[in-house]
Amino acid sequence: MKILFLIIILSTKLHAENVPLPASVSGVDEIVSEFRNQFATKIIDLGKNYISTITNESLIFTNSEALKCNGGDNIAGEQLASIQYTYKKQKTAALLEKVTYTGCSSEISLIEEVTTTGTNLEPLKFSDIIKGKRSIDLKDNELSRYYKISNGDGDEIFSVIIEKKDNLKLLSFSILGQKFLTMNFEYKNNTTRVVFTYFGYNASYSRQHAGWSMKNNFTEFTNTVIAKKAEFVTYLDRDGNRISLSNFINSFNQTVMDSAIKTIGSIIEYHTYYFPPTEATKTGSQSQRFIDEIRVAQNRITANTEISLVKKLLQDLLNAAELGQIIDNRPKNN
Numbered sequence: 001m002k003i004l005f006l007i008i009i010l011s012t013k014l015h016a017e018n019v020p021l022p023a024s025v026s027g028v029d030e031i032v033s034e035f036r037n038q039f040a041t042k043i044i045d046l047g048k049n050y051i052s053t054i055t056n057e058s059l060i061f062t063n064s065e066a067l068k069c070n071g072g073d074n075i076a077g078e079q080l081a082s083i084q085y086t087y088k089k090q091k092t093a094a095l096l097e098k099v100t101y102t103g104c105s106s107e108i109s110l111i112e113e114v115t116t117t118g119t120n121l122e123p124l125k126f127s128d129i130i131k132g133k134r135s136i137d138l139k140d141n142e143l144s145r146y147y148k149i150s151n152g153d154g155d156e157i158f159s160v161i162i163e164k165k166d167n168l169k170l171l172s173f174s175i176l177g178q179k180f181l182t183m184n185f186e187y188k189n190n191t192t193r194v195v196f197t198y199f200g201y202n203a204s205y206s207r208q209h210a211g212w213s214m215k216n217n218f219t220e221f222t223n224t225v226i227a228k229k230a231e232f233v234t235y236l237d238r239d240g241n242r243i244s245l246s247n248f249i250n251s252f253n254q255t256v257m258d259s260a261i262k263t264i265g266s267i268i269e270y271h272t273y274y275f276p277p278t279e280a281t282k283t284g285s286q287s288q289r290f291i292d293e294i295r296v297a298q299n300r301i302t303a304n305t306e307i308s309l310v311k312k313l314l315q316d317l318l319n320a321a322e323l324g325q326i327i328d329n330r331p332k333n334n
Contacts, residue, residue, distance in 0.1 A: 019192040019227045023301075024245055026252070028136045028160060028171055028183070032147075034257065035158070035265035038272070039110070040132025043101075045278035046081060047130065057085040059130050061276070069104035069276040080104055080276045083130055087123040095121040099129060103274025108152030110271050118142035138162055138169070151271065157205070158264050173260075175214075176203040180260045196223045198255045210270050214263055223248055290326075 021027075046052075050061040061081045067074055074080055081104065087097045097114040112134075118141050124134060136147050148159040161172045169185040178201040186193045199220045205212045224236040225248065235248040297310045320326045 018187045019190065019229055021192055021194065021225060021227050022233050022245075024249060025194070025225050026257075028162065031173070031256070031261060032136050032160070034261050035268050036132075036134075038265065039268050042272045042275060042278065043083065043130065043132045046275060049278045050080060050276065054126075054130075057126050059083040063276070067276060070107060070274050072105045074104060074276075079106075081109075081274075085124075085126055085129050089121065089123075093117055093119060093121070095123060097123060101275075104276055107274050109274035110157075110268070111150050111152070111154075113146075113148045113150070115146040116142055117144045136160060136162070138164060149268070151207075155205075157267055175201065175260045175264060176205055178203050180216075181256055190229045192227045194225050196225075196252065198222070201260075205267060207270060212263055212267060214259070216259055223251055 046061050047059075050063050053060045053062065059082060060079050062077055062079055063074070064076055066076050067080075069080060082100075082102045084100045084102070085098070086100075087095065089095055095114075095116045097112075097116075099112040101109045101111070103109045114134075118139075120141050128134070136145065138145055142164075144161070144163045146159070146161050149157045151157060156174070156177050159174045159177075161170075163170045167187045169187070171181075171183040171185075172179055173181040173183075179199050180201050181199065182195075182197045184195045184197075197220060198218075200216045200218045201214065202217070203212075203214045221238040223238070223243075224234075224240075226234040226236070228234075233245070235243050235245060237243045237247075237251075293313060297313050301307070301310055317326065321328075
């Protein structure tokens with residue numbers, strides 16, 4: 001028993017000391033956040049714009065006035081939308097989670113399903129669910145995860161499968177049931193290596209008053225990123241030749257972010273119309289402009305786009321601070 005405990009400690013320590021990849025290389029959480037953040041923002045705004053009532057693992061939104069929503073009329077006090085969370089632990093060391101998002105007229109907007117295997121698995125807190133918080137990547141005690149977003153008819157919109165095998169972590173991304181990206185990580189003592197494989201796909205998605213058709217016909221190809229301790233990160237093209245960071249980012253963005261992920265974002269945005277209308281709630285404080293600008297910069301960094309504008313904002317903020325136009329009232333760290 002002591003030997004097993006020692007192995008777990010050493011394994012955790014080795015994982016913690018993995019050579020990190022640069023921020024310019026998107027992980028699963030960064031990729032998913034590109035389309036999931038707008039949905040999470042909608043959920044948060046519902047709580048700010050409507051009356052929230054929590055019963056067990058369900059959150060119901062109502063309004064004190066009548067309004068039109070999702071093509072129908074809703075009277076005051078009638079349920080407008082809801083979030084329902086269920087989970088089940090299986091004896092096979094698996095945790096099954098399901099979040100159902102229902103809009104007006106009791107029409108299901110989206111369903112998130114997560115199946116995780118590992119040890120000492122704990123369901124997500126409901127307080128995080130209703131804030132739209134969820135990490136997709138695996139924790140140290142987790143061995144695999146299957147994350148899926150589908151519509152009310154059960155049609156899969158997006159999914160990602162993550163598995164750990166020895167010193168490997170394997171990820172497979174799908175849009176409308178078709179694989180478009182894999183990311184295979186290999187961890188060694190002084191090296192982290194990840195191979196991106198891009199796949200072509202033909203898919204279509206039709207809903208009332210909306211439709212999407214995607215044709216990306218190309219021969220699958222790869223990019224490889226190698227990070228070593230105390231060395232520059234190496235980026236390789238499909239033929240194993242070195243390329244610049246800029247070339248890698250352009251390839252990834254054009255093949256993944258500007259195609260599949262952008263389309264998924266458009267589909268998710270369509271499904272937010274099932275919910276009652278919301279307006280962004282301002283704090284009314286003098287810091288609101290600062291908050292908005294920082295949030296935009298954060299999104300740009302996450303998406304690796306318009307970095308020059310982020311640099312300009314930082315310089316503007318530095319100039320303003322030097323002129324005494326920004327006052328730092330944060331408590332000092334002891």
